Amino acid sequence: xxxxxxxxxxxxxxxxxxxxxxxxxxxxxxxxxxxxxxxxxxxxxxxxxxxxxxxxxxxxxxxxxxxxxxxxxxxxxxxxxxxxxxxxxxxxxxxxxxxxxxxxxxxxxxxxxxxxxxxxxxxxxxxxxxxxxxxxxxxxxxxxxxxx
Amino acid sequence: xxxxxxxxxxxxxxxxxxxxxxxxxxxxxxxxxxxxxxxxxxxxxxxxxxxxxxxxxxxxxxxxxxxxxxxxxxxxxxxxxxxxxxxxxxxxxxxxxxxxxxxxxxxxxxxxxxxxxxxxxxxxxxxxxxxxxxxxxxxxxxxxxxxxxxxxxxxxxxxxxxxxxxxxxxxxxxxxxxxxxxxxxxxxxxxxxxxxxxxxxxxxxxxxxxxxxxxxxxxxxxxxxxxxxxxxxxxxxxxxxxxxxxxxxxxxxxxxxxxxxxxxxxxxxxxxxxxxxxxxxxxxxxxxxxxxxxxxxxxxxxxxxxxxxxxxxxxxxxxxxxxxxxxxxxxxxxxxxxxxxxxxxxxxxxxxxxxxxxxxxxxxxxxxxxxxxxxxxxxxxxxxxxxxxxxxxxxxxxxxxxxxxxxxxxxxxxxxxxxxxxxxxxxxxxxxxxxxxxxxxxxxxxxxxxxxxxxxxxxxxxxxxxxxxxxxxxxxxxxxxxxxxxxxxxxxxxxxxxxxxxxxxxx
Numbered sequence: 001x002x003x004x005x006x007x008x009x010x011x012x013x014x015x016x017x018x019x020x021x022x023x024x025x026x027x028x029x030x031x032x033x034x035x036x037x038x039x040x041x042x043x044x045x046x047x048x049x050x051x052x053x054x055x056x057x058x059x060x061x062x063x064x065x066x067x068x069x070x071x072x073x074x075x076x077x078x079x080x081x082x083x084x085x086x087x088x089x090x091x092x093x094x095x096x097x098x099x100x101x102x103x104x105x106x107x108x109x110x111x112x113x114x115x116x117x118x119x120x121x122x123x124x125x126x127x128x129x130x131x132x133x134x135x136x137x138x139x140x141x142x143x144x145x146x147x148x
Numbered sequence: 149x150x151x152x153x154x155x156x157x158x159x160x161x162x163x164x165x166x167x168x169x170x171x172x173x174x175x176x177x178x179x180x181x182x183x184x185x186x187x188x189x190x191x192x193x194x195x196x197x198x199x200x201x202x203x204x205x206x207x208x209x210x211x212x213x214x215x216x217x218x219x220x221x222x223x224x225x226x227x228x229x230x231x232x233x234x235x236x237x238x239x240x241x242x243x244x245x246x247x248x249x250x251x252x253x254x255x256x257x258x259x260x261x262x263x264x265x266x267x268x269x270x271x272x273x274x275x276x277x278x279x280x281x282x283x284x285x286x287x288x289x290x291x292x293x294x295x296x297x298x299x300x301x302x303x304x305x306x307x308x309x310x311x312x313x314x315x316x317x318x319x320x321x322x323x324x325x326x327x328x329x330x331x332x333x334x335x336x337x338x339x340x341x342x343x344x345x346x347x348x349x350x351x352x353x354x355x356x357x358x359x360x361x362x363x364x365x366x367x368x369x370x371x372x373x374x375x376x377x378x379x380x381x382x383x384x385x386x387x388x389x390x391x392x393x394x395x396x397x398x399x400x401x402x403x404x405x406x407x408x409x410x411x412x413x414x415x416x417x418x419x420x421x422x423x424x425x426x427x428x429x430x431x432x433x434x435x436x437x438x439x440x441x442x443x444x445x446x447x448x449x450x451x452x453x454x455x456x457x458x459x460x461x462x463x464x465x466x467x468x469x470x471x472x473x474x475x476x477x478x479x480x481x482x483x484x485x486x487x488x489x490x491x492x493x494x495x496x497x498x499x500x501x502x503x504x505x506x507x508x509x510x511x512x513x514x515x516x517x518x519x520x521x522x523x524x525x526x527x528x529x530x531x532x533x534x535x536x537x538x539x540x541x542x543x544x545x546x547x548x549x550x551x552x553x554x555x556x557x558x559x560x561x562x563x564x565x566x567x568x569x570x571x572x573x574x575x576x577x578x579x580x581x582x583x584x585x586x587x588x589x590x591x592x593x594x595x596x597x598x599x600x601x602x603x604x605x606x607x608x609x610x611x612x613x614x615x616x617x618x619x620x621x622x623x624x625x626x627x628x629x630x631x632x633x634x635x636x637x638x639x640x641x642x643x644x645x646x647x648x649x650x651x652x653x654x655x
Contacts, residue, residue, distance in 0.1 A: 116544065
């Protein structure tokens with residue numbers, strides 16, 4: 001697998017600077033009444049990002065220690081869970097989505113199924129009542145809409 | 149002087165309303181817990197509470213009081229684990245372990261805890277007095293700043309933050325530029341041109357500051373926690389004979405506390421330096437001074453002065469770091485940058501004008517800092533056991549809990565799925581950047597200052613019709629350029645010299 005080091009970061013910075021320039025170069029206002037238009041600042045940033053990138057590529061070094069075994073899989077799983085949580089949050093509602101998220105992430109942190117599920121239900125219901133009913137922060141009710 | 153007293157009494161009248169007192173107490177409580185939990189520091193706590201305070205429709209001064217109490221509270225909380233289990237609860241509490249932990253092992257844990265709460269209190273109080281005396285002067289001075297001076301001032305802030313923050317300035321600059329770039333996304337207010345929105349309506353208003361901050365400081369942080377699975381640790385506060393320090397110990401540590409409080413304040417004002425640097429400098433200073441005078445000094449083996457000094461310094465630095473944000477409108481640290489972002493949610497721009505336009509916000513905050521400190525001191529002595537017990541919350545509950553609260557906050561701002569997905573995306577990017585040692589504070593500063601920086605640059609150049617000479621015209625600008633150059637060059641050179649010295653064998 002690709003190891004992370006300063007050269008990788010530098011190359012990423014160079015690519016990013018190129019993208020900023022590519023998508024920023026054509027930014028022209030329909031009519032202009034000031035000497036500095038909308039593209040000057042982003043292009044200046046792209047230049048500095050590119051210089052940082054070059055410096056990192058030339059200097060090299062900065063090997064990042066590899067994660068302990070199994071960590072990468074756990075992290076990727078958690079990112080997937082969180083993306084799912086973000087996707088379901090509004091759709092199926094806060095309580096249902098949060099129960100699911102807390103249960104699954106609890107499992108990632110070595111909870112037993114019973115601990116994880118109880119934790120999920122208690123936390124999602126508790127937070128819903130604390131924020132939605134108690135603090136007036138409106139949360140989506142979703143599939144439990146009629147109950148709440 | 150009389151006007152200062154007038155403003156101060158206005159401030160206390162704001163701080164002493166029932167809501168604001170309650171909010172200060174809640175903030176202090178939450179802050180201490182955040183400080184106790186290793187891995188979570190003031191910036192995480194403040195970042196998580198920003199959107200929630202906004203969604204609860206707290207008035208701006210109340211929201212700011214909440215965030216400030218959390219910030220100061222976290223500095224109090226960090227010391228608890230340093231003393232009890234030799235694990236600093238947050239970055240600025242590292243120096244506290246040096247003498248705090250040995251004291252605990254000698255059976256003086258409760259004494260060490262109460263004494264350090266006291267020195268934290270004194271440190272903060274010194275800094276608050278400093279703010280009251282210094283802030284109005286600085287604000288008066290900054291009123292004269294034009295767009296060119298502001299632009300250069302922000303350049304200076306970035307130089308200071310990137311150069312003092314780590315030994316890899318390139319990565320600091322890179323982080324700052326990424327943050328500035330994020331702020332350019334959305335409609336350009338001068339020309340109406342859509343920049344980097346890729347025709348997505350959700351990006352037209354730009355990337356919300358809250359989305360970036362939660363992504364970088366909640367999601368990325370939690371991903372990092374997955375690298376090593378550690379169970380919750382339960383610790384007991386040992387029952388030592390005495391709960392409180394005695395007068396003799398107070399007198400013994402008094403001058404160390406005061407000196408460290410002043411040092412911390414001065415360092416706290418400098419953009420970029422902050423509480424961690426302050427506590428390290430204060431500890432080293434105190435060690436030198438005391439060992440010179442007192443042959444019985446035992447720094448590193450449980451000298452109470454070595455405990456009092458870093459605690460006084462980190463609290464006074466945290467309090468002092470409000471000065472650049474309040475007076476100049478340019479925050480000097482990651483945490484105050486997040487707070488400034490919170491104010492921009494309310495369409496309030498901190499800076500010299502705020503002192504005149506909305507004194508209740510500025511002086512209410514200053515008075516509340518003092519109130520929060522009193523609350524923290526009173527709360528920290530009896531409740532230490534409760535705070536220490538927070539460590540036994542296992543990650544299987546802590547991590548999803550933090551994530552759920554973070555998502556609530558982000559959802560509360562715009563109520564869109566898009567923002568939530570973007571938080572996850574930014575969190576993943578933030579995780580990789582952290583792995584490669586890219587500091588996060590300059591990035592937050594970039595996001596917060598980006599719009600102001602670009603606007604001031606464009607305004608300045610409009611005056612001269614594009615001639616960049618205006619950036620070097622006034623005395624203030626030139627002085628700021630020189631300061632920026634100094635702060636960018638001197639610390640790395642000093643570091644290089646120090647490492648050379650270390651590598652040359654002593655003969």
